Amino acid sequence: MFQLLRDGQPRTRADLAAITGQARSTIAARIDLLMASGLIAPAGEASSTGGRPPVTFAFSPGARIVLAVDLGATHARLAVTDLASNVLAEIDAPLSISEGPETVLAWVAETGEKLIAAAGRDLKDLVSVGVGLPGPVEHSTGRPINPPIMPAWDDVDVPAILGKTFDASVLVDNDVNIMALGEHRTAWPTVSDMLFVKVATGIGAGVISDGELRRGAQGAAGDIGHIAVPNATDTPCRCGNIGCLEAVASGQAIAGALKKEGLEALNSGDVVTLVRGGDLMASHAVRQAGRDIGAVLAACVSLLNPSMIVVGGIIAEAGEHLIAGIREIVYQRSLPLATQHLRIVTSQARGQAGVLGASAMAIDHVLSPAAIDALIA
Amino acid sequence: MFQLLRDGQPRTRADLAAITGQARSTIAARIDLLMASGLIAPAGEASSTGGRPPVTFAFSPGARIVLAVDLGATHARLAVTDLASNVLAEIDAPLSISEGPETVLAWVAETGEKLIAAAGRDLKDLVSVGVGLPGPVEHSTGRPINPPIMPAWDDVDVPAILGKTFDASVLVDNDVNIMALGEHRTAWPTVSDMLFVKVATGIGAGVISDGELRRGAQGAAGDIGHIAVPNATDTPCRCGNIGCLEAVASGQAIAGALKKEGLEALNSGDVVTLVRGGDLMASHAVRQAGRDIGAVLAACVSLLNPSMIVVGGIIAEAGEHLIAGIREIVYQRSLPLATQHLRIVTSQARGQAGVLGASAMAIDHVLSPAAIDALIA
Numbered sequence: 168m169f170q171l172l173r174d175g176q177p178r179t180r181a182d183l184a185a186i187t188g189q190a191r192s193t194i195a196a197r198i199d200l201l202m203a204s205g206l207i208a209p210a211g212e213a214s215s216t217g218g219r220p221p222v223t224f225a226f227s228p229g230a231r232i233v234l235a236v237d238l239g240a241t242h243a244r245l246a247v248t249d250l251a252s253n254v255l256a257e258i259d260a261p262l263s264i265s266e267g268p269e270t271v272l273a274w275v276a277e278t279g280e281k282l283i284a285a286a287g288r289d290l291k292d293l294v295s296v297g298v299g300l301p302g303p304v305e306h307s308t309g310r311p312i313n314p315p316i317m318p319a320w321d322d323v324d325v326p327a328i329l330g331k332t333f334d335a336s337v338l339v340d341n342d343v344n345i346m347a348l349g350e351h352r353t354a355w356p357t358v359s360d361m362l363f364v365k366v367a368t369g370i371g372a373g374v375i376s377d378g379e380l381r382r383g384a385q386g387a388a389g390d391i392g393h394i395a396v397p398n399a400t401d402t403p404c405r406c407g408n409i410g411c412l413e414a415v416a417s418g419q420a421i422a423g424a425l426k427k428e429g430l431e432a433l434n435s436g437d438v439v440t441l442v443r444g445g446d447l448m449a450s451h452a453v454r455q456a457g458r459d460i461g462a463v464l465a466a467c468v469s470l471l472n473p474s475m476i477v478v479g480g481i482i483a484e485a486g487e488h489l490i491a492g493i494r495e496i497v498y499q500r501s502l503p504l505a506t507q508h509l510r511i512v513t514s515q516a517r518g519q520a521g522v523l524g525a526s527a528m529a530i531d532h533v534l535s536p537a538a539i540d541a542l543i544a
Numbered sequence: 545m546f547q548l549l550r551d552g553q554p555r556t557r558a559d560l561a562a563i564t565g566q567a568r569s570t571i572a573a574r575i576d577l578l579m580a581s582g583l584i585a586p587a588g589e590a591s592s593t594g595g596r597p598p599v600t601f602a603f604s605p606g607a608r609i610v611l612a613v614d615l616g617a618t619h620a621r622l623a624v625t626d627l628a629s630n631v632l633a634e635i636d637a638p639l640s641i642s643e644g645p646e647t648v649l650a651w652v653a654e655t656g657e658k659l660i661a662a663a664g665r666d667l668k669d670l671v672s673v674g675v676g677l678p679g680p681v682e683h684s685t686g687r688p689i690n691p692p693i694m695p696a697w698d699d700v701d702v703p704a705i706l707g708k709t710f711d712a713s714v715l716v717d718n719d720v721n722i723m724a725l726g727e728h729r730t731a732w733p734t735v736s737d738m739l740f741v742k743v744a745t746g747i748g749a750g751v752i753s754d755g756e757l758r759r760g761a762q763g764a765a766g767d768i769g770h771i772a773v774p775n776a777t778d779t780p781c782r783c784g785n786i787g788c789l790e791a792v793a794s795g796q797a798i799a800g801a802l803k804k805e806g807l808e809a810l811n812s813g814d815v816v817t818l819v820r821g822g823d824l825m826a827s828h829a830v831r832q833a834g835r836d837i838g839a840v841l842a843a844c845v846s847l848l849n850p851s852m853i854v855v856g857g858i859i860a861e862a863g864e865h866l867i868a869g870i871r872e873i874v875y876q877r878s879l880p881l882a883t884q885h886l887r888i889v890t891s892q893a894r895g896q897a898g899v900l901g902a903s904a905m906a907i908d909h910v911l912s913p914a915a916i917d918a919l920i921a
Contacts, residue, residue, distance in 0.1 A: 190567035303881055312881055360761040374753075374847065376760075381753045383849025384737040387881045394843040395877060397772040397787065408877060410774065466771040466843050470751065472760025500772065500785060504680055504689055504764045 347373020349524030457492020724750020726901030834869020
């Protein structure tokens, strides 16, 4: 019954009983419980054919808040949103994930509390916290699993640690998954099959299939950085294999190749700076990275038949070179049936994709049918 | 309410009202409609604490039947099943799909009618027909889309043609998709993320993610035959690209390579015969095909993180060589997180996978919540 109200339309008790087939008494009791929880509120009176007009009720997204946390390798972005993912307050700060879970999560807890206060809200309004981390995460437990760039976080119970500060459910996922979710919900909510690709220091993807984020058996779906690039050179990868996409086409790989040519390129940001400054060698390198990424995405397109590929991450912000290279190979290397309606575009949510996705993940959890059933049981 | 009963457990009206929260009067009315449709039946009396013991109701899978049709390039298999996919009658016959939709579908209609009669059932018991075709199908309309090996079938309205004979819904899908569905439902129903790979004259896959078959935006998901094999030779493919999996590792490709070496190999069946006869060259060729398929599946594993790969199709029946080659490369070429719980096995449903999947697809349609809601509205 509550799921019906999530569209924001006001409805009367009689409307809800008619649509759900549930008894009037059941509906009335559930409305009382949802009112008490703050999730719905009276929304005026319906027109009446006579007698006292009945009261309508509607979803009340502003009544509660969630904290959205997007942790990257070297930065953090936090946002306080309402239950419709409207951002009420936001902060972006440098923060190294390698400082370890105690330091980083203490900062998140303290900054989160301040941000909630800055948004003029109370800690007791907080119903859920969504967190994105730059490594593999077992979504069901919220624990990172052998995360390569943040080894100190392995198997850390992130929900338990944040639960000391926040009396709210804590959901954790990989950063690329929450970016995919944020991009999908805010920019392309009606697209059922979409791939989101992040091209930054590393390369990863998020899979949206039949409208939902798919995480796979261990939460490792979308981990495309170590797929072999067809006909790639023998570039060794830190994973021990050769020719992995990340070893050939990541921001770090591009920077390394440009540095060998004598350019000042230590990281992804330097690559973007060079391309924006008009450096031809850097532009060509990014375009070739796009082609290599395109070769791997062509395989992904054959397997999943998405109608949209969205490219995000800092390298995607270096102009059209990356996406031009991706388009060139994907359209050449996939079958016509899979590409005739395929769009390949750059991210609309950009830097906000992560926090918007973390917010959506947290909201989906607290407003899920199971959670609402427990609330009104 | 009906979905609850699909587990086969008998329940009273009071049980159903308590579980669903629906009014007793609603439950009673719906039970009457479901009884009239034959989908549920009284299943004895519940124990009582006093007074007249209440009647229980249970799903009645034998009350209605579906016709399952698995059409391959050169064979057809038809089965009549009940609503729990129990096979009541079955027939396997040579039939060339290239004879075109009129001839083939007329044969299906005539043979289907006879098979229903042979199962001792009446045409009016038939509620749905499920059909698998060896080419891309737009599942929502049941029409093949540019199918390479059956061009005369392009855009043919298969449901309309079979609808002339059968007063039942007709669902159509790609043959590998229905094999994946049949294998999943009968052998691995609790596995949430699974890839099914068919290795026969061609190569294709079916994607099960979060427990459901995923078809992609145009129904072309799983079309892995034209993914480029990493470091493949420059083998040209009939699609116009080079190094496609199907050009390198399909039954047809293996037969072609063996023929060049002077062996009598015209098709997949000949390859199986040679391997079973102990021919070393044929065994090695199948193992190498397994490695090439493994290289493509390693990419699929990185993207989707399945916990199981099931290998079917005629080449999988040539002993362990194919799967040994697949295992060798998938375990070497994927990240440990994605492979630590990954099992790679041969098909359990084997030749029956297609009809069992076609049956499951047809049943899912007629017993879907939307279909049942329409029935009891």
